Amino acid sequence: MALYYFDVDDNGTFYPDDEGTDCDTFDRVKEEAIRALVEMIKDSLPDGDRHKLVIKVRDDGGDLVLKASLNFEVEAEHRSYGGSSPDSHV
Amino acid sequence: MDLHFETTKNALLRLCDPADLDRLRPHLRDTFLELRTPLEKAGNRIEFVYFPCSGLASVVAKMRGGDAEVGIIGFEGMTGSALVMGDDRATHDCFIQIPGEAMVIDASRFKAALDTSDTLRPLLMRYVHAFHIQATYTALINARCKIEERLARWLLMCDDRVDGNRIDITHEYLSVMLGVRRPGVTVALQVLEGRSLIHSRRGEVIIRDREGLIDLAKGGYGEPEAEYRRLVGEIAVQPQIVAQREPTR
Numbered sequence: 001m002a003l004y005y006f007d008v009d010d011n012g013t014f015y016p017d018d019e020g021t022d023c024d025t026f027d028r029v030k031e032e033a034i035r036a037l038v039e040m041i042k043d044s045l046p047d048g049d050r051h052k053l054v055i056k057v058r059d060d061g062g063d064l065v066l067k068a069s070l071n072f073e074v075e076a077e078h079r080s081y082g083g084s085s086p087d088s089h090v
Numbered sequence: 091m092d093l094h095f096e097t098t099k100n101a102l103l104r105l106c107d108p109a110d111l112d113r114l115r116p117h118l119r120d121t122f123l124e125l126r127t128p129l130e131k132a133g134n135r136i137e138f139v140y141f142p143c144s145g146l147a148s149v150v151a152k153m154r155g156g157d158a159e160v161g162i163i164g165f166e167g168m169t170g171s172a173l174v175m176g177d178d179r180a181t182h183d184c185f186i187q188i189p190g191e192a193m194v195i196d197a198s199r200f201k202a203a204l205d206t207s208d209t210l211r212p213l214l215m216r217y218v219h220a221f222h223i224q225a226t227y228t229a230l231i232n233a234r235c236k237i238e239e240r241l242a243r244w245l246l247m248c249d250d251r252v253d254g255n256r257i258d259i260t261h262e263y264l265s266v267m268l269g270v271r272r273p274g275v276t277v278a279l280q281v282l283e284g285r286s287l288i289h290s291r292r293g294e295v296i297i298r299d300r301e302g303l304i305d306l307a308k309g310g311y312g313e314p315e316a317e318y319r320r321l322v323g324e325i326a327v328q329p330q331i332v333a334q335r336e337p338t339r
Contacts, residue, residue, distance in 0.1 A: 006273040006276065008273050010277065015280045017261075017272075017276045019262070019276070019293075021261075021262060021272045022262075032272065032273070033273070035271050036271035036273035036274055039237070039270055039271055040237070040274050043236040043237055043238075043274075055273055
């Protein structure tokens with residue numbers, strides 16, 4: 001087991017992890033980061049057309065070992081529907 | 091040791107009919123439960139029933155993808171709900187989350203008291219029903235609420251059950267309690283701290299603004315507590331330190 005620190009950058013707001021999590025393998029570190037990104041973005045969206053959520057994982061020595069990020073982006077097309085489209089309920 | 095005094099610290103023992111308390115009293119022992127003491131093990135026969143006087147026990151459901159807390163038991167309740175309902179096995183693990191005193195009785199002695207009394211089981215069934223209502227709200231909240239709202243509710247439930255306004259808990263255990271990944275807990279704690287609702291340090295959380303947390307929990311806190319009061323009785327057995335709402339910045 002080794003301690004890893006999962007620092008979060010949520011749209012530019014930095015949340016440092018000062019407690020660390022024990023993970024036995026690097027695959028566990030990766031899974032934890034990915035699942036956390038999915039859980040957290042679910043809480044944030046919808047909150048606008050852009051959202052960037054990043055998790056950077058440090059090991060006990062302070063070295064960066066993993067960076068996982070989600071980039072959310074919405075782009076409106078020119079011929080956007082006015083709400084009467086038959087597809088609007090899909 | 092003043093046994094009578096100790097039994098009044100648990101809400102259920104305090105509310106027992108005097109004759110029922112007399113049935114239980116010869117078999118009740120005073121004990122101190124350390125952090126992570128297992129009280130029940132999933133699938134195993136229940137050997138003892140604990141009536142906490144202080145501290146907190148967690149009922150935790152386990153699956154391959156991770157564990158999640160499904161019940162909180164403090165001085166307002168008891169372990170061994172299954173026995174009240176006619177079963178003798180534990181469905182989930184139950185262990186001590188915050189150390190404290192408890193009155194403990196052998197499951198066989200407890201069952202004998204249930205079987206010889208007309209009043210004990212009805213009282214305890216009302217508690218088990220309130221405990222079930224708590225779990226139904228946990229299901230709703232875990233399905234529909236954000237991590238910070240779930241954290242607010244959990245902190246309030248702990249605050250109701252511990253003396254003072256300090257809760258000793260690591261981020262790692264909070265992630266099990268809330269059924270979320272660790273990074274989400276780290277962020278939620280810092281968001282609540284940023285709103286001056288709590289003060290979070292390594293391994294502990296201090297409640298600063300109870301009313302603010304209740305607002306944040308969006309109805310997840312309050313309803314099950316009201317149901318407990320309706321079914322069992324007033325929850326305020328221990329003195330509570332309730333922080334006043336601080337002026338918003």
